[in-house]
Amino acid sequence: MNERTDPGVVFDEASHDWVAYTVAAEDGARRIELAVEGITCAACMTDIERGLKRVPGIVRARVNLTSRRTSVIFRPEQLSPDDVLRRMAAIGYPSHPFDPALARDSRSAAASELLRAMGVAAFGVMNVMLMSIAVWSGNVTDITPETRDFFHWMSALVALPCVAYAGRPFFRSAIGALRRGSVNMDVPISLGILLAMGLSLANTMTHQLEAYFDSALMLLFFLLLGRYLDENMRRRTAVEAETLATLRADSAIRRQPDGSLARVPVSRIAPGDTVLIHPGERVPVDGRVLSGRSELDMSMVTGETLPVSVSEGDRVHAGTLNGGGLLTVQVTAAAEGTLMAEIERLIEEAQSAKAGTLRLADRAARMYAPVVHGSALLTLIGWMLAGAGWHVSLINAIAVLIITCPCALALAVPAVQVVAAGRLFRNGLLINAGDAIERLAAIDTVVFDKTGTLTLPEPVLRNAADIDADLAALAGRLALSSGHPLAEALAIATTARQPIEGASETPGQGVAATLDGRALRLGSLEFCGFAPAAAAAARALHPTASLIAFRADDGRAAVFSFGQRLRGDAVDTVRRLMAAGLKVIILSGDRPAAVAEVAAALGVDDWTGNADPAAKIARLDALKAAGARVLMVGDGINDAPSLAAAHVSLSPVSAAHVSQAASDAVFLGALLRPVVIAYEVSRRAYRLMMENLALAVVYNLIAVPIAVAGYVTPLIAALAMSGSSMLVTANALRLRRVAEPAARAAAVAPLQPSLPNEAMP
Amino acid sequence: MSILLFLVPVALSLGLVGLAAFLWALKSGQFDDLDGAAWRILDDEDIGEPSELPRPRGDERRSA
Numbered sequence: 015m016n017e018r019t020d021p022g023v024v025f026d027e028a029s030h031d032w033v034a035y036t037v038a039a040e041d042g043a044r045r046i047e048l049a050v051e052g053i054t055c056a057a058c059m060t061d062i063e064r065g066l067k068r069v070p071g072i073v074r075a076r077v078n079l080t081s082r083r084t085s086v087i088f089r090p091e092q093l094s095p096d097d098v099l100r101r102m103a104a105i106g107y108p109s110h111p112f113d114p115a116l117a118r119d120s121r122s123a124a125a126s127e128l129l130r131a132m133g134v135a136a137f138g139v140m141n142v143m144l145m146s147i148a149v150w151s152g153n154v155t156d157i158t159p160e161t162r163d164f165f166h167w168m169s170a171l172v173a174l175p176c177v178a179y180a181g182r183p184f185f186r187s188a189i190g191a192l193r194r195g196s197v198n199m200d201v202p203i204s205l206g207i208l209l210a211m212g213l214s215l216a217n218t219m220t221h222q223l224e225a226y227f228d229s230a231l232m233l234l235f236f237l238l239l240g241r242y243l244d245e246n247m248r249r250r251t252a253v254e255a256e257t258l259a260t261l262r263a264d265s266a267i268r269r270q271p272d273g274s275l276a277r278v279p280v281s282r283i284a285p286g287d288t289v290l291i292h293p294g295e296r297v298p299v300d301g302r303v304l305s306g307r308s309e310l311d312m313s314m315v316t317g318e319t320l321p322v323s324v325s326e327g328d329r330v331h332a333g334t335l336n337g338g339g340l341l342t343v344q345v346t347a348a349a350e351g352t353l354m355a356e357i358e359r360l361i362e363e364a365q366s367a368k369a370g371t372l373r374l375a376d377r378a379a380r381m382y383a384p385v386v387h388g389s390a391l392l393t394l395i396g397w398m399l400a401g402a403g404w405h406v407s408l409i410n411a412i413a414v415l416i417i418t419c420p421c422a423l424a425l426a427v428p429a430v431q432v433v434a435a436g437r438l439f440r441n442g443l444l445i446n447a448g449d450a451i452e453r454l455a456a457i458d459t460v461v462f463d464k465t466g467t468l469t470l471p472e473p474v475l476r477n478a479a480d481i482d483a484d485l486a487a488l489a490g491r492l493a494l495s496s497g498h499p500l501a502e503a504l505a506i507a508t509t510a511r512q513p514i515e516g517a518s519e520t521p522g523q524g525v526a527a528t529l530d531g532r533a534l535r536l537g538s539l540e541f542c543g544f545a546p547a548a549a550a551a552a553r554a555l556h557p558t559a560s561l562i563a564f565r566a567d568d569g570r571a572a573v574f575s576f577g578q579r580l581r582g583d584a585v586d587t588v589r590r591l592m593a594a595g596l597k598v599i600i601l602s603g604d605r606p607a608a609v610a611e612v613a614a615a616l617g618v619d620d621w622t623g624n625a626d627p628a629a630k631i632a633r634l635d636a637l638k639a640a641g642a643r644v645l646m647v648g649d650g651i652n653d654a655p656s657l658a659a660a661h662v663s664l665s666p667v668s669a670a671h672v673s674q675a676a677s678d679a680v681f682l683g684a685l686l687r688p689v690v691i692a693y694e695v696s697r698r699a700y701r702l703m704m705e706n707l708a709l710a711v712v713y714n715l716i717a718v719p720i721a722v723a724g725y726v727t728p729l730i731a732a733l734a735m736s737g738s739s740m741l742v743t744a745n746a747l748r749l750r751r752v753a754e755p756a757a758r759a760a761a762v763a764p765l766q767p768s769l770p771n772e773a774m775p
Numbered sequence: 776m777s778i779l780l781f782l783v784p785v786a787l788s789l790g791l792v793g794l795a796a797f798l799w800a801l802k803s804g805q806f807d808d809l810d811g812a813a814w815r816i817l818d819d820e821d822i823g824e825p826s827e828l829p830r831p832r833g834d835e836r837r838s839a
Contacts (some may be wrong), residue, residue, distance in 0.1 A: 079811035130800055137794040161779065168783050365780055687803030 032095035035111035039087045045071050046095055048102065048109040049257045051746050053082040058107065059515040065105035067092070070545055081253045084109065094597065102676060108610060112256075125249050126198070128242040131180040132760045139231040140178030142169045143732075147229040153223055166218040166225050173227035177211055178235050183241065191194040199379040199424050202386060202415075208234060210416045213409065229731045236739045240425045241431075251444045252560045255306055255680060257366035258667055267291075269342075283345055291341040293497030293519075298336045300671050303327060308339030311464045316603045316626075319473075319578060321560060333651045333670050336520070338498035338537070373449045375427040378707055382423060386714075391412040393722045405725070413726040417717045422738035426706035427452075429746035434699035437500070437749060441666075441691045443680040447600055450678035453662040455700030456643050456691055460591050461660065463648030464602035464612055469578035470684060471649075472670045473500060475507035476559060477575045485572050488529075489564035492536045494518060496525045500562050500576050501536065542571065558608045578608070580615060588616045592695065597642070601625050603652050612690040630656040647689055649673055664689060698752045706742045713738040 036044040049180040052058065059077040062084060066075035071092030077084045082441040086098050095111065102109045145165040152162060166447070191197060207230045214225035236532030265277050269288040280298045283289065288304065291297055297310070309321035312334050321337055324330060330343055392412045397407035434451050438444075445451070478486065490508025493501040495517035517527035524537010535542045539549040542563040552561060552573045559575040566576050581587075585586070588598055599620045602609045606623030613621040622633065634656050637644050646653070649669035654676045657663040674680050681688035717734050720726055800806065 056811070056817075059811055059814060062819055077811065078808040079814070080808045126806075129806065130798060133794060133801070137790050141790050148823070164779065164783075168787070172787065353795060445790045703805070 016331075017245075032099065032111055033090075034282075036090075036095055038211060039073075040386065042090070043087050044090050044095075046082045046088070046110040046710070048086065048098075049112060050077075050082060050084050050102070050107050051107040052107055053079070053084075060101070062107055063106060066098070066101060068095070069533075074096070080250075082255075082257060106654075107602060119469075121719040122249060123440055125242065125245045126239055128245055129651075130182060131183060131234065132242055134176050135180035135235040137237050138172055139228065140182070141172050142228045142231055144224075145169050146728065146732075149249060155652045159221060162223070163218070163221055166173075166227075166258055168212075169225060169227040170215060170218055173211065173214075173231055173403055177234065180231075180238060181207055184237070187738070197380060197383050198217065198376055199382075202379070202383050202418075203233075203237065203401060203424060206415050206418075206761075210413050213412045213416075224728050226728050226731060229378075229416060229735060232732060233735055236252060236421055236736070237424055239430050242434045243323065244428045247432050247439070248445075251435070251446075252437060254439075255444050255674075258682075263415070266446060269750060281383065285345050287345045289343050291330075291336045291343055293336055293340060294499055294502065295334055295336050295337050295497075295732050296457075297330050297336060297341075297343070299332050299343070299345045300330070300346045302329055304342045304344050306339050306341040308341050309337035311335035311337065313471075313604070318559070318604055319465055319558075319608060321606070331651075332741055335499060338523070340683075352609055360432055373427075374452050375702060375706075377426075378423060378427070386415065386418045389718060395725070396722070410722070410724045413724070414718060414721040416722040417726050417731055417734060418714050421735045422710035424708070424741045425739055425742050426710050427703050429743050430699050430702045430706060430749065433746050433749045434695055435670035437695050438453045438679070438688075438692060439691075439750060441688055441689045441695075444680045444682070446675075446680065447678045450662055451699050452703065453643075453678070453697045454645065457596065457645040457661060458692070459597045459599065459637060459642040460646045460689070461601050461637075461644055461646045461656075462588075462607055463653045464600055465578065465604055466649040466668060467653075467666060468584050468600070468612055468616070468686070469580055473503045473560060473576040474579040475574055476577045477556075478507060481572045481574070485564065485566070486574075487568055488534065488566070489536055489572065489574070490528055492525055492534055494520065495527065496536070498562075498658075500560060500574075501525070504536075504562065504574055534565070536564045537562060539573070544571075544584060558605070558611060578612075580612065581684060581686045583685045583687050585616055587690055588618060591693070592617075592692045594647075594690075596693075596731075599633075599637075601630050601656070603630075627652045627655045631659050634659050645689075646677075647691070648677075695752055697747070699749055702746055702749055706745055707741055709745065710738065713741075 021724075030048070035408055036046045039045040048369075050062070051099050053062070056079065057080050061291040063075050064078050066072050066084075066086060071089045073087040073089060075084065075086045076176055084102075088095075088098060094729050099109060100246045101113070109632050117604075118688075133731065145168055149162055149165050151159065184200045184204050184207070187198065191201055192726040209232040210233075214227050214230070217225050261473060266280055266283055266285060267275050267290040268278050269290065270276050275290060283299055289299065289301070293308070303324055305326055307323070307325040309323045310330060311319075311321050312320050312331070315331050315333050317493050323340070329346075330341070393414050394407050394411035398404075402410075405745070434447050486508050490505050490510030491512055491514050493508070494510055494513040495501075496519055513529040514529050514773050517525050519525045520537070520541070522540040524535060526533065526537075528534070539552060539561060540546075542554065542565040552563075554572075556575040559577045561575055563571060565571040586587040589596055596617075597620070598618050599607060599622075600613050600618050601622050603625055604623055609621050609623035613619070625633065630653065634644055634646065638661075643661040646657050646663040648654075648657055648663070649667070651672055653665075653671045654670070654673045657665060657673055658676040664681060665673045665677040667678075667680055667682045669680070679692065681692070713734070717726075
């Protein structure tokens, strides 16, 4: 974060309406939740908590090191939320409050329900197992029928409420599936558990030797464990994604009815409101310019990298980046402008087209349920025909259902998913969709967007070598006074530190200042006094670049050319993907000349420029029709429909909101390497899933004949079930050896520009 | 074996105490931050330094 000093330009400091972000805590205190930048270790936690607790008026401050959030409870009469934020910034941890209006943390509720159910199941299985072992050893020695009945009744007393409580997640989902007229994995699970309980209860009442209470509870415990780990992984991902979204601070400066300015969350902006957009800010909403002139970087919306100038009466779109001028905009639509509505319609169409693909686990359940239920029925009929009575036939049929109860099968896919998602998480990839891994494993084509995906979102100075160092240094100092994105890039490129006093900015044109009696100007070519012919010549020299000029009154002048920079490892990533046998395509909304340059640097022959969202989808559909499975990697709003349409999709963390929502996973950091890692981990994970399903089938091939023949005792059931579950889980854990994140260190390492400068004239 | 009539319920109720403790811990947020707790134990802030007085807010800059 570079500190912006605006000595020349004074804007009204818009007050932040943070009070809306607080919620009531006990005794009239207010609580505010903060997303904090830069919590990396335990020392940061101590720093923040100590730093905050010293401030009078703060009741409690607690950092959650797992989710990297801070919860602060303060007395509103002594302290305002702004004081808390200022204090955080003073300690060295800039932070941003969470908007409590956003629905969040539904995952936490689900995870804690599963954890509670797991606790209950664990209590049940431990105690019932203790009594079962007594019965099993008693059955082969000298237990009296009265003692056995007592143990069975006590087991029933523990098991019935435990199953009723801990089984709810499965029963709920099974009933839901049956209502929709379909079958999922929870249907055979629920049926197996209920039958086992029923049979055990009947056996207990009729003083039989055996009951299956422990098997039913153990099954529940293992399944809940799998579900909980799965849910927990997803929750971690969701929490991380939400923190990132909050740190990006989607807010807007609104002119209040009384004429004052306030910074409010975008969710509170309504059509008809007037908002101010400062230089260098992203436009938060669709609207019409009331006053002001500026240039907009539309690359997030169209992929086009050359800025477009706007003035009074022009339409602006959410997601575009404001250049040098202050704009006052009347909001026409907060979320669904014409452009956004069109894009959302395309996303919806694309998603409904994709809904047909069935998850691997559900496919397995669909094949599995009829086979198991059929064999149980055949067992019943077979034993009846063989002349064994009703009771024996029924017990054997139920034994088949219990022994095949899909413990291994139900764990086979989720266990791998959990380990794989954990692997990806540690490599900086946040998975949105649970089945993204199995879809990623099937791809054979990778389509990249150019702007913001293959290249970094920020522009970079390209002709530093052609400009005298002292002139560049002076220009860099002047650039510190401007909020224009190109000026910021210039300031970064020249490592300027000292702003020039008294610089004044002409919105949409440039900055001017006087230093030691010399008049300096930095801005558009015209602003710096270039004659139209000279300006045209400079533009012809740098056809794909954005230009700003600098002139000192002694006649020395320079033209700075800015271009996009490839992500640090783009070349390497593309090469590795190609080496893995994948076809790489670039689809961009930018000018063909700019796309060609990038494609040549990467060695990609198949590229298209000037592609609008519909054209991108058309291309994806053509690929799909040709039988390709496409991974789409993109970031812009214009990519969102194609992200949703592709077989599977990834977007960088800098991507627009709608693109992240439409894609299956988001990757962090400035490198592209996560794309390769995602592919490799998914391939390996898919293989493990198939192995696990094979293991489950083999287990059933062995166990079912034993059950059909009527030899299953509760002891065998217990051993077989826990044995197969552990086998499947242990197999899934083998994935931990893949992609040990060396990439994590590299993801935060500084990058070197790698788009060859010599490609420029 | 009538001692069992007494011992089994005792064992079960001990198990229930454990379960109740777990549910309480879950409800009171003990599982919310599994990483932080390991470090919090090393913090001696709670011992308190007598010389340390609350300072007025906002004027102390400890930029990291």
